[in-house]
Amino acid sequence: MTNSDLLLQNIKAEKPFPIAFSDLEKAAKEKLEVGPFGYIQSGAGNEQTLRNNRTAFEKYSITPRFLRDVSQLDTSISLFGKTFPTPLLFAPVGMNGMEHPDGEPAVAKAAEKLSIPYIQSTVSTYSMEDVAKAAPNSTRLFQLYWSKNEDISYSMVERAEKAGFSAIVLTIDTVMLGWRTEDVRNQFSPLKLGFAKGNYMQDPVFTEALPDDSFDSYVASVIDNIYHPHMTWEHVAELKMRTTLPIYLKGILHPDDAQLALENGIDGIIVSNHGGRQLDGVIGSLDALPSIVEVVAGRVPVILDSGVYSGIDVLKALALGADAVAIGRPFVYGLALAGQAGVEQVMQNIYEEFKVSLALAGASSIAEARKLQLVKA
Numbered sequence: 001m002t003n004s005d006l007l008l009q010n011i012k013a014e015k016p017f018p019i020a021f022s023d024l025e026k027a028a029k030e031k032l033e034v035g036p037f038g039y040i041q042s043g044a045g046n047e048q049t050l051r052n053n054r055t056a057f058e059k060y061s062i063t064p065r066f067l068r069d070v071s072q073l074d075t076s077i078s079l080f081g082k083t084f085p086t087p088l089l090f091a092p093v094g095m096n097g098m099e100h101p102d103g104e105p106a107v108a109k110a111a112e113k114l115s116i117p118y119i120q121s122t123v124s125t126y127s128m129e130d131v132a133k134a135a136p137n138s139t140r141l142f143q144l145y146w147s148k149n150e151d152i153s154y155s156m157v158e159r160a161e162k163a164g165f166s167a168i169v170l171t172i173d174t175v176m177l178g179w180r181t182e183d184v185r186n187q188f189s190p191l192k193l194g195f196a197k198g199n200y201m202q203d204p205v206f207t208e209a210l211p212d213d214s215f216d217s218y219v220a221s222v223i224d225n226i227y228h229p230h231m232t233w234e235h236v237a238e239l240k241m242r243t244t245l246p247i248y249l250k251g252i253l254h255p256d257d258a259q260l261a262l263e264n265g266i267d268g269i270i271v272s273n274h275g276g277r278q279l280d281g282v283i284g285s286l287d288a289l290p291s292i293v294e295v296v297a298g299r300v301p302v303i304l305d306s307g308v309y310s311g312i313d314v315l316k317a318l319a320l321g322a323d324a325v326a327i328g329r330p331f332v333y334g335l336a337l338a339g340q341a342g343v344e345q346v347m348q349n350i351y352e353e354f355k356v357s358l359a360l361a362g363a364s365s366i367a368e369a370r371k372l373q374l375v376k377a
């Protein structure tokens with residue numbers, strides 16, 4: 001199917017699936033309850049970071065090249081020793097049972113079908129073992145939220161190894177939860193509702209440490225463990241020694257932290273501000289990218305997330321030096337609207353727009369996309 005077929009299919013459809021991010025968000029708002037929608041859509045504090053993520057993309061314009069043969073496109077990338085057909089990944093998004101009863105397994109099945117790497121969150125509704133069973137041929141990465149009880153962290157990493165995960169993504173920007181005013185406004189906490197059960201309740205170290213088997217104890221223990229402000233580079237070094245899996249750090253925004261990541265033998269970097277959900281008033285993720293790419297100088301992959309909502313955004317991120325991008329809220333809205341099929345549709349739409357944009361900019365491969373000229377207005 002060509003990209004224009006995809007668009008035309010939608011034009012003939014009785015109820016077209018939303019393509020533009022704003023339409024997707026609007027449709028999800030109609031479908032979801034106020035609490036879950038607010039939890040997904042909002043940013044921390046006054047949402048300056050959330051806005052910065054988008055203005056960062058809109059400040060850049062592409063200077064295209066023409067009269068180059070763009071009839072054959074190669075959009076493949078290599079990560080974790082494998083080749084993937086698109087430069088996309090699924091960002092780790094917690095508690096998917098909140099958007100759809102099929103939860104994380106539905107997303108992993110979409111990832112398997114489209115050959116897009118899937119990063120599963122620590123705070124998942126379904127466990128990593130359930131996800132591995134549902135999508136055995138997917139490439140899965142496990143996103144680790146460090147636990148105050150460090151043995152829980154090591155236990156989860158060991159389970160990820162056993163369950164066939166290809167890498168650990170350690171999120172470093174969430175040593176405590178951000179200041180989420182929308183959730184307070186809506187009196188909503190998915191953690192307190194039990195949506196993060198999957199990985200914790202199947203963890204022998206976590207369950208062993210519970211004072212009793214009540215729901216309240218489980219919730220209190222998850223919340224207690226997620227709070228880990230003492231985490232430092234020493235923990236990263238220790239984790240590195242304890243696993244043979246590659247370790248990616250998610251949440252790097254400062255070039256000096258990228259340098260420290262390299263010195264600590266980190267295998268990849270995800271430039272991210274958590275979609276504006278952690279510290280408010282932070283630099284747009286795309287604005288942080290060029291100086292990090294410069295420091296890294298091709299030694300490890302650099303992946304960007306936060307605000308990547310269209311194929312054009314993907315192209316701009318690559319042109320500024322990213323090796324790949326991770327998609328967050330768009331696929332979550334797709335999941336809310338139509339389960340696995342909705343996730344597939346969203347990712348396909350972004351990918352097809354990316355291909356059109358790549359060709360129209362005069363590039364035929366990811367390497368050529370990374371050489372495109374961008375102008376900052």
Ligand SMILES: Cc1cc2nc3c(=O)[nH]c(=O)nc-3n(C[C@H](O)[C@H](O)[C@H](O)COP(=O)(O)O)c2cc1C
Pocket residue numbers: 039040041053091092093094095121122123143171250272273274275276277305306307308326327328329330332
């Ligand atoms: C509802 C929601 C839940 C999230 N949960 C996690 C999580 O469990 N772990 C994590 O590292 N990042 C989490 N993130 C952040 C995403 O991985 C990613 O950084 C962010 O969504 C990118 O921004 P975008 O939504 O604008 O694409 C979450 C984001 C959203 C929207």
